[in-house]
Amino acid sequence: MNVIRAMANAAARRLDVMFPGYFMAAKHNHYRDFGYPDKVTFDMLYAMYTRNGIAAAAVDKTILKTWQDVPFLQEQQRDGTQGAHTKETKAEGEIRQRFEDLRLWSRIAETDRRSLVGSYSGLILRLADGKTFDMPVDRVPGGLAGLVEVIPAWEGQLAVSEWDTDQTSGTYGESKMFQFNEASVGDDIRQPRQFMLHPDRVIIWSRDGTFDCKSLLEAGYNDLMTLEKVSGAGGEGFWKNAKSAPVLEVDPEAKIDEMARAMGLPVEELVDRMNEQVEDWQKGFDKLLMIQGMQAKSLSVTLPSPEHFFAIALQSFAASITMPVKILVGSQTGERASTEDATEWSQTNMARRNNTVRPNIMELVNRLERFRILPERDWYLDWSDLTEASMSEKIDRVTKMADTNQKMQGTGELVFTGDEMREVLGKEPLTDEQRYPDPVGGNDNDEFDTPPIVVPPVDTEIED
Template identity: 40%
Template sequence: MFGGALPTMSNDAKRATAWADYGYPELLEFNNFHSMFKRNGIARAGVMRHVEKTWETNPWVVEGMEGDKPHSETRREREVARALRQLSFWNRMQAADWRGRVGRYSALYLVFDDSQHPSRPVTRPVKLLKMQPLFEAQLEPLEFEQDQASPEYGNPTSYQFMPQAVQTGRDERQSLTIHADRIHIIAEGADDDSIYGIPANEAGFNDLLTIEKIVGAGGEGFWKTARGAFSLHSTGKDGIDVQGLAQMFGVEVDQVADKLNETAADLSAGMDKLLMLGDMEAKALAYSLPSPEHFFAVAIQSYAAGVSCPLPILLGQQIAQRSSEENSREWAQTIMTRRRRFTVPNAEGLVSKLMRFGALPEFEFYIGWDDLTDATLEQKLGNAKIMSEVNKASLGTGEPPAFTSEEIRDVAGYEGAPDTDDLDDGIPEGEEDGETTGTAA
């Protein structure tokens, strides 16, 4: 159970037990979030969409300080890139990233070749052999830093690793004590320097339960409408012949009611079932199902707001081209913010740790990553074409070209000056000195 969690039965002061009435749990544990992630497609999307977009491409380690002029790949950059590739480093980071969004945190268990028991600090220098991503349930804090002068005061100094905890629940019989040197924590939302972040589905958990109820009730209602439901009525003058029913079912009189319930349950379980009625008749019951679209829309919109994801992207829908482009642009900006504020600092912390331990060559570095908000090649070429047309229109009026060829090439995504003089100042060949073949619109 999440430590320090306070009961929250409702935010409605007039109805203190409203959440219990709605069927919402009072306290949320890791198992709640993990089960929802495994069994609910929308909950899974709420966890994975951010991670999938964040790791759409891999970052790289750059020697120097951020803001330095671009340079060719250095020898030490190549060494680090080779080492990280051999460890599937970025894939392991991605795997730990989505596990961290399921609960409050996840971890990478760093396995070194220092021949020390995992409960001991790392001896330097070492070689990193493996990075194992772990769920919160697999790794619990065991001991904490007690030195109030330490910058790590209050954080774990050791952990209890329970490999099978996610599948079988807490099982201390199969556990291992691991020193904090060998653990890298990933906790989105932990902006208080602790290891405890915020589960991605915490804010929208009630909405997910509402969606399950709507979808489940709709499916069950459709089944019952298609199958048909019945009520049983006596056809005899003296009421129900319990003795006759007992004889027909081959049970004692006091077991007739249970047998009728079994018969009704058996009928509901399949399409090709028959009722043994004796001296009773079955009358069909009519169901009137409310349209679920409105109720579903309210819940799914609330959930999308809770995970900060545009609804069309969350559900994988493309409603209209303009709407899709606006959602994609906003989504790319959201993920760039996530990269900048969470993913890159976390990755830099792990790389720095490995450099301190001698697992990677040590030098000043930063994490480089492509920009998700950059224009596509098609968009860049379109912008370059517009700039060329502006130059053409300027020439027709006797004005000098507005853009140089270098500027146009830069916008198109090509560096350096062109190899020929055919496109000087961005003007097509044969149109110098006012020799234009048409008028720009």
Template identity: 60%
Template sequence: MTPLAMIMNAARRLETLFPGYFPETKHQHAKDFGWPDDVRSEDALRMYHRHSIARAGVNKTILKTWQDFPALWETEKAGNTKAEQEILQHFRKIGLWRALAEADRRAIVGGYAAVILRLADSKGFDQPVGTVPGGLSGFAEAVLVWRNQLEVSEWITDAASELYGQPKTFTFNEAAIGGTAGRSFQVHADRVLIWSADGTVAARSDLEPGYNDLLDMEKVKGAGGEGFWKNAKSSPVLEVDKEAKIAEMARAMGVPEDEVADAMNDQVEEWQKGFDKLLMLQGMQAKTLSVNLPSPEHFHGIPLLSFAASLGIPAKILIGSQTGERASTEDSDEWDRTCNARRESIAKPRIKALADRLVRFRVLPERDWFVGWSDLTEASPGEKIDRAVKMANINQTQRDEPAFTATEIREQAGFDGKAPAPYYDETDFQDPSVDPDKKDE
């Protein structure tokens, strides 16, 4: 053996002993484990529609983020002004907040979604928007669009433009999602609100990081179900004895020799249909093949935890189980903080972008509108009352002066801190024998 051949032989042995260590023999995880190299938007959409855990992860994120609706305020705090009330009523009328919540759901699945603004400006969808007459009434509808239904058809290529590199027009194809017919037309970017984590069409699906975990859960669940079914079905395997005479078996069954196999299939099928059936064999032995499966919970639980981590949702909240009050409370608090962060980093910026655009269209009065939304991390009414009760109990244990004032206790209970107005009037303490109308006589 030549020196070169000896070296090559030694290298092959080292690669066999230490697979994956040498660059030439890296482990191809996607190929070996049955994972796709790329996750397309169609794959994510199919997984959302067909996988219960994927659907739960997306829907619970949306239900918590949008458990109540935001509002547009003229200042940093709600003033219940006339303009705010008019906006509230009109947005409720056209279902804007529900449309934006659904856009958020679709963006989690596809990476981005869109809302097409239908405006009463007497122009086509492919035309830019100027001034919309009629104020709020000029905003007629918010049309929801999946990612696959909307593609950029033209980009802004003028380097001198402040919108350089952004979409100029889109192609809307309604039939791109589950249909053979539908509307198809060009839409100007003025009339499209892109909803995504970064406000662009480059965002990726939130299901992509945990997509392999979803596939693994499908494999474990499918294999467990198939194994259980095969064991329960218990189809016999017929072993023909070497001394068996096929011609005699055919005569006993009343069929030609070439139909013995079909006759045996029919006999086995009849035997499986009822417990009172007999399996008549001649020169054959019936055996069953059982599938021995390990407990699938552990194999299913690992990708489940991994998928929950990819969405930032506690596993107990994802699957709806609670094993302890303390654990569930901590998970709930963490989930509140996560969804509160989604409001701040994703939802509020997109709502503010929509408000600024409506101001430019003269649909909304020219203001620096604020997006008002409740704080998901704020204590519940019951928790506030519990805090107030604890503070009052502490006051009772103090020998000198109370640790908390009445105002502080009321504020912790969720009130404004002011003492409540008396629920009685001066006549409640008046001598009932005195007529109030004649007390001065």
């Protein structure tokens, strides 16, 4: 009985090796069988972003929507058009001008972009405090002029070189020093910068400000690989059908030795010579293939339609980044579906603004306050609402409100007031002077003055 059991186990093991996942023991390893990596590194994510159009669209369209306009830093929250220069204070105007000179918002947007590719990115602060990058920051003289430059850094360029392992320290578990190497990512033609970096001089940019976040592309990385396989195999298959290597079938009556002798070659070199002829023939569509005693046949590749396979992987990847497929690939079919997708996409990026971008920006503001580059204030970040309706949609809404009032006239009830309609359009309510102008002489504008009524004199004399 033991011998039979041992033989059965041996047979099962052989079958499991021949047909993994179908017989007895081993679990199905999807990553190994389908060619997916067990672990996704930053270098793999960066390569996917730079070489895969769908991956690049996912990152770039997210950034373009999030940063479709730039915020304004205000000393206090107030009504009105965001960033209206007519209402800005002196300090706000100086900050706006300095940020424009430094191209601060575009540099921050680039930092935000890099954080989507990696687990995090860094915003390095170059300060005019007369100290090197590896030294802590106290107070920076010169006010706004103390901020010299902001440098976006990829995850692959910025690494922690030393951690705080003192459990009694207030910064236990945090970084004590970074190492920045600009040449670690990409091909930089200028002299790359490399230095040790104190945590005071860098803002870690991620969803929660830590190093433990995930790349936007990681959840759908397998789908991106599938998209590459489908599109690459389809392109290669069409090319091979258009220009395939011929299969040379030798006629039984052919005399190989005579063929070699006619070509001036020894028989053992005939195969290499035929390979050279085939290679020359493949280099151009207009070349002839000269063969003797052989018949050239082509092997065609039968390809199924790749659209369905591509669409499945595309939908899965779009779901992993919470982006509608129509937004991702730019296909707009059906007005209603497109409008709903655009609304959902605006809501997604508005949530991202509030939960990720705004806290990171305010971390920078707090850091600049601590360095005395910005004065201490209760700073407010004024930014437009991505979900706000367009002006045409607002006018359409006001038109419907006016139509409702018109239909309700018979009941004597005014459903919407004029101020409510103005509010929909983003306008301030009318003042009492605008609503009830002085009818006579109370307005300096002559066109509002009512001319006096002139009564002609009455002739009381009776003619004879």
